[in-house]
Amino acid sequence: MLLMLGYTGAILSFLACFIGFLTMIFFGINRKKYERLVAVYQGESLYMNDFNQLAVYFGYFGSYFPTVFFYQLLKDKKIKIGKDTFAPADAYAFMQSLPRELTGWITIYYWMHFIWMNMIAVGGVMLVIAKLAGVDPNA
Numbered sequence: 001m002l003l004m005l006g007y008t009g010a011i012l013s014f015l016a017c018f019i020g021f022l023t024m025i026f027f028g029i030n031r032k033k034y035e036r037l038v039a040v041y042q043g044e045s046l047y048m049n050d051f052n053q054l055a056v057y058f059g060y061f062g063s064y065f066p067t068v069f070f071y072q073l074l075k076d077k078k079i080k081i082g083k084d085t086f087a088p089a090d091a092y093a094f095m096q097s098l099p100r101e102l103t104g105w106i107t108i109y110y111w112m113h114f115i116w117m118n119m120i121a122v123g124g125v126m127l128v129i130a131k132l133a134g135v136d137p138n139a
Helices: 002-043 050-058 060-074 089-097 100-132
Strands: none
Touching: 002 060, 002 100, 050 060, 060 089, 060 100
16 A cells, blocks of 8 residues: 555656646747736736746746736735735736736646646655655665
């Protein structure tokens, strides 16, 4: 049973790495849309926290955080920006008014990241449990 847990963890971890690689390719395909979206959003002088404003300059490696921000605006999820304050309504309205060609990739990209991060976490935990139990799936 523990050996199977170790093998499953290893398979999940390798699949997660593969999906992570696919997110890089997906971002590369949609990079121009991402850059255009950021430029249009910042051109409207709408709220974006300092971290996300910095992260947009790091390409793929920083793209996750602004993309989550845009995803939350698209899905009308409350974004807390202070103790009792939330992102302004005009940011939500602007983001939701953009054409689907510019924003359609965001949901896919968000879920691709969500899936590979969870797979790597679950696979890693399975491998650690198997390793602590003395089972080495690589032996």
